[in-house]
Amino acid sequence: MTLQPERGMFPPILQRALRFVPPPPLGFVLTRAVRRLAHQRPDLFDRLDAYRHAHFIINPIDLPHVFRLIPNGEHASVEMLPRKDMPEGTARISGPLIVLLGLVDGTYDGDAVFFTRDLVIDGDTDAVLALRNTMEEADLTPAELLGFKGEVRKHLDATADKTFAKMRAYLNAPQAST
Amino acid sequence: MSLETTQDSHLLELVCPAGTPAALKAAAEAGAHSIYCGFRNETNARNFPGLNFSEKELNAGVKTAARHGANVLVAVNTFARAGDTELWTRAVDAVAASGAHAMIVADLAVLDYAATHHPNLRLHLSVQAAAATPESVNFYAETFGVQRVVLPRVMSVEEIVRLNKEIDTETEVFVFGGLCVMTEGRCSLSSYATGKSPNLTGVCSPPGDVDYQENGGTLSARLGGFTIDCFTQGETAGYPTLCKGRFQAEGETSYLFEDPVSLNAASLLPKLHKAGVTAIKIEGRQRGKAYISQVVKAFRTAVDGLREGKTSEEEVSAMLASMTEGGRETTGAYKKIWR
Numbered sequence: 001m002t003l004q005p006e007r008g009m010f011p012p013i014l015q016r017a018l019r020f021v022p023p024p025p026l027g028f029v030l031t032r033a034v035r036r037l038a039h040q041r042p043d044l045f046d047r048l049d050a051y052r053h054a055h056f057i058i059n060p061i062d063l064p065h066v067f068r069l070i071p072n073g074e075h076a077s078v079e080m081l082p083r084k085d086m087p088e089g090t091a092r093i094s095g096p097l098i099v100l101l102g103l104v105d106g107t108y109d110g111d112a113v114f115f116t117r118d119l120v121i122d123g124d125t126d127a128v129l130a131l132r133n134t135m136e137e138a139d140l141t142p143a144e145l146l147g148f149k150g151e152v153r154k155h156l157d158a159t160a161d162k163t164f165a166k167m168r169a170y171l172n173a174p175q176a177s178t
Numbered sequence: 179m180s181l182e183t184t185q186d187s188h189l190l191e192l193v194c195p196a197g198t199p200a201a202l203k204a205a206a207e208a209g210a211h212s213i214y215c216g217f218r219n220e221t222n223a224r225n226f227p228g229l230n231f232s233e234k235e236l237n238a239g240v241k242t243a244a245r246h247g248a249n250v251l252v253a254v255n256t257f258a259r260a261g262d263t264e265l266w267t268r269a270v271d272a273v274a275a276s277g278a279h280a281m282i283v284a285d286l287a288v289l290d291y292a293a294t295h296h297p298n299l300r301l302h303l304s305v306q307a308a309a310a311t312p313e314s315v316n317f318y319a320e321t322f323g324v325q326r327v328v329l330p331r332v333m334s335v336e337e338i339v340r341l342n343k344e345i346d347t348e349t350e351v352f353v354f355g356g357l358c359v360m361t362e363g364r365c366s367l368s369s370y371a372t373g374k375s376p377n378l379t380g381v382c383s384p385p386g387d388v389d390y391q392e393n394g395g396t397l398s399a400r401l402g403g404f405t406i407d408c409f410t411q412g413e414t415a416g417y418p419t420l421c422k423g424r425f426q427a428e429g430e431t432s433y434l435f436e437d438p439v440s441l442n443a444a445s446l447l448p449k450l451h452k453a454g455v456t457a458i459k460i461e462g463r464q465r466g467k468a469y470i471s472q473v474v475k476a477f478r479t480a481v482d483g484l485r486e487g488k489t490s491e492e493e494v495s496a497m498l499a500s501m502t503e504g505g506r507e508t509t510g511a512y513k514k515i516w517r
Contacts, residue, residue, distance in 0.1 A: 047218075047228040109468040115414050117397065126227050126386035129464075133228030136466045137198040176468075 008096035008118060008173030010062040019064045023080060027067070030078035033145050037138065038073040045073045047134040051127045057089035060097040071131065091123035091131075098173045101164060104135060105142060107176045118174050189484045190447065191457035193251065193350060194474045197229040197464055202239045204467040206246035209478035213243055214251040214282060215463065216380075221269040222253045223306055224463040225380030233272045240277045249279035255304035256380045257285045257363070267291050274299050282328065283307075284363055289322040302326040302350070306363035306377065310337075312344035319347045326350055328459065331358055331441065332511045335449050342454035351450060353443040354473055354498070355461025357510055358382075359421050359436040367420040371402035383419045390415075407438070442507035444480055444494035450512075451484060473498060 010018070038045050045052055048071055058067040066086045068079045081087070093100070099118050102108035110132045113119040121128050143156035168176065194210035196202035205213045216222025218230035231239060240250045252273045258266040266288050273281045274296040281299055283289050284306035292299055305328040309315050318324040326348035329338060333351075342349055360367070368382045369375045376382035387402045395411035399418035406418035416422060416438030425434050441461070443450070450458065458481070460473050476498055480490035495507065 043232075049227065051227065106467050109466045109472075111417075111465055112469065115416065117409070117412075117415050120392060120397075121390055122392075123389075124386070125388040125390070126384070129226055129385045130228035132466070133198060133226070137200045137228075139200040139467070 006172070008098050008168070008171050010097070010171065015062050015064075023065055027078050027080040029146070030067070030069075031076065033147060034069070034071060034076040034078060035074050036147050037140070037145065038076055041138070042073065044134060044138055045071065047137060048130050051090070051130040054090035054124070054127045054131075055087065056127070056131055057087060057092040058100060059086065059092055059094035060100055061094050062096050071134070089123060091121065091125070091127045093119065093121060093128060095119040096171070096173065098164065098167050098171055101142075102168070102173075102176065103132075104140065104145070105160075105164070106136075106139065107164065107168075108174065113174055116174060188481055189451050190455065190481050191350075192474070192477055192481050193457050193459040194470065194477075195355075195460055195463040195465070196239070196470065197224065197226075199231065199235050199239050199242070201463075201465075201467050201470050202250075203242055204470045205474050206243050206248045208471045208474035210246075210248050210474050212249045212251055212279065212457070213239075214253055214459075215239065216253040216255075217269050217272070219265060219269070220379050221256055221266050223255050223304075223376060223380045223382075224253075225256075226385060226464050229464060233276070236272065236276045236278070250276075251280045251282055251302060252276070252278045253282040253304065254288060255282050255284045255306045257306075257377050258287050259378065263287055263291075267295075270296065270299075280326070289318070289324070293322040297323075300325055302328060303347075304328055304363075305330055305352070305358075308361045308363045310341070312341060315341070315345045315347050319345070326456065328352075330362055332361060335446060335453055335512050338450070338455065339453040348456035349454065350457040350459050351443075351455050352441060352461055353447070353450070353458040354441055354477065355465075357436065357439065357441040357461075357508065359510075365421070368401070371404055371420060373402075383417065388418055437508075439508045441510045442495060442498065443509050443512055444477070445489065445491035446509060446512050447480055447484055448489060 052072045056069040058069060064083050065080050066083055068081060068087055070077050095118055099108060099113055103110055141157045142160045143153040148156055191211045193212045193214060194205040196205050196213050196215045202213050202215060216224060216230050218232060243250045254266060254269045270292045279300060280302050281292060282302045282304045284304035292301060301322060301324045303309055303318050303324045308330050309318060309327050310330050310333055315327050328350045331352050363377055372384055372387040374381050374384050383401050389400050391398045397409045397415055398405050399407045401418040406423035407416060409415045421435045422438045424431060427434060462469055476494045480494050483490050
């Protein structure tokens with residue numbers, strides 16, 4: 001057993017411990033966040049075209065849970081499911097949590113982490129590309145996604161930036177693209 | 179500050195890609211002199227899902243770029259369908275109305291429409307037109323008033339020097355990013371595998387026809403059901419474009435046309451400037467903001483350093499190593515070292 005994290009993944013001991021931690025209601029929080037975004041910027045979801053009805057499986061490989069995202073504008077949903085119940089979906093995007101978070105906030109270039117195989121894509125590549133390009137255009141910060149505004153947002157984003165940078169260094173994650 | 183005033187201060191114009199308004203903003207903030215983009219339809223050669231601009235977004239993008247002293251160039255560079263040119267002529271009208279600095283075009287019918295209906299619209303000849311001889315470049319310049327030609331990525335620096343001596347048109351060359359090794363605008367490899375054309379519908383190796391399968395650590399990359407390459411555990415992956423596939427021929431497995439590498443001609447900027455090149459272009463409208471920011475910053479530093487006689491080859495390569503397909507770089511045809 002090694003405590004040295006492998007290329008951005010939580011150390012095995014932490015991965016095992018997380019199996020015993022009750023999951024937070026992330027599905028509910030993220031569903032509200034995506035629906036709020038769709039209400040504020042409906043044009044953004046036009047980029048998805050037919051893929052707004054697609055089922056995207058977001059698979060943080062170092063967590064005991066996966067997420068199913070259906071980005072259907074104000075009817076969007078995000079479900080958190082135990083890994084053992086991982087559904088098929090239209091497409092699956094897999095990688096360490098810190099890499100997936102880096103794709104959301106623009107720290108990583110999707111192609112670059114795909115070429116280095118820190119990110120794995122299964123299923124409909126067209127759908128993944130549409131989602132990636134929509135997220136790129138959304139240009140969201142973590143606090144913005146969760147609906148915070150003004151000074152609180154700035155403070156939370158600054159804290160998140162520092163925390164993620166420290167996590168990337170500690171977890172031996174790929175170098176940030178920005 | 180307009181480009182007209184900044185152009186005097188740089189030796190090479192840095193032309194950068196934008197697939198979304200957010201990427202356009204990132205390119206402008208990172209120091210692009212010009213930013214190229216296209217509409218969300220078949221009129222441009224990067225017609226990928228979720229990518230590109232609506233007319234409204236283009237109009238706003240022109241203003242965003244102007245605030246940073248940058249110009250917008252709009253690619254309407256696929257070949258119009260015979261008897262069904264309305265999509266292309268509408269795109270030309272929209273570019274003219276947007277206040278964009280220039281339009282990048284390949285098709286004769288589209289060039290003719292633009293020159294006839296919008297005589298004040300600056301025209302750049304797309305790499306898709308594959309114009310590489312004085313005769314062809316001069317034809318486009320004399321017939322349609324084309325003011326700049328984007329050269330195919332199959333020319334050496336020496337060939338560019340010779341060409342520039344025989345034309346009055348500005349030249350623009352690719353210096354970084356995905357490397358098309360075929361004569362662009364005339365390649366049908368992807369069409370054979372997918373039934374969709376890079377030149378007519380704007381999609382080389384369309385992602386809808388791409389799939390990846392991981393089995394026991396080996397990643398297979400397929401296009402239209404054909405396995406184009408397999409990557410063993412730990413090996414960097416590539417996108418399954420046929421010209422960069424690994425095939426068996428005469429009992430040997432190899433990259434027959436080109437390895438999955440990216441072009442990086444940072445080391446050649448002084449030579450390209452000396453060759454009379456006006457503008458250098460970064461490929462990658464399909465890439466994200468992180469790529470755009472990093473690559474544009476690196477090349478802007480290199481271009482600014484040219485005036486002081488600096489070569490920034492090592493700095494640029496170090497900054498961009500993680501951005502390249504296959505994790506490797508090449509100077510492509512510029513040095514004519516291909517097999």
